[in-house]
């Protein structure tokens with residue numbers, strides 16, 4: 001399991017980066033990307049994303 005970002009709808013706001021307790025997300029070229037090895041599947045990023053661009057799967 002890992003957090004997955006919809007690259008079509010992510011607007012690069014960075015809210016998920018701030019919310020992640022494990023520092024697993026970075027924004028590159030205006031899109032968030034998740035380090036799968038670091039993600040702990042907590043769902044914190046899912047809750048804060050204003051565009052509903054992240055899910056945990």
Ligand code: SF4
Pocket residue numbers: 002003019020021022023024025034038039040041042043044045046056
């Ligand atoms: S699910 Fe949790 S650990 Fe994984 S990227 Fe989102 S906030 Fe970070």
Ligand code: SF4
Pocket residue numbers: 005009010011012013014015016017027031032048049050051052053054
């Ligand atoms: S919170 Fe959502 S819209 Fe903002 S950078 Fe993260 S995935 Fe993209």
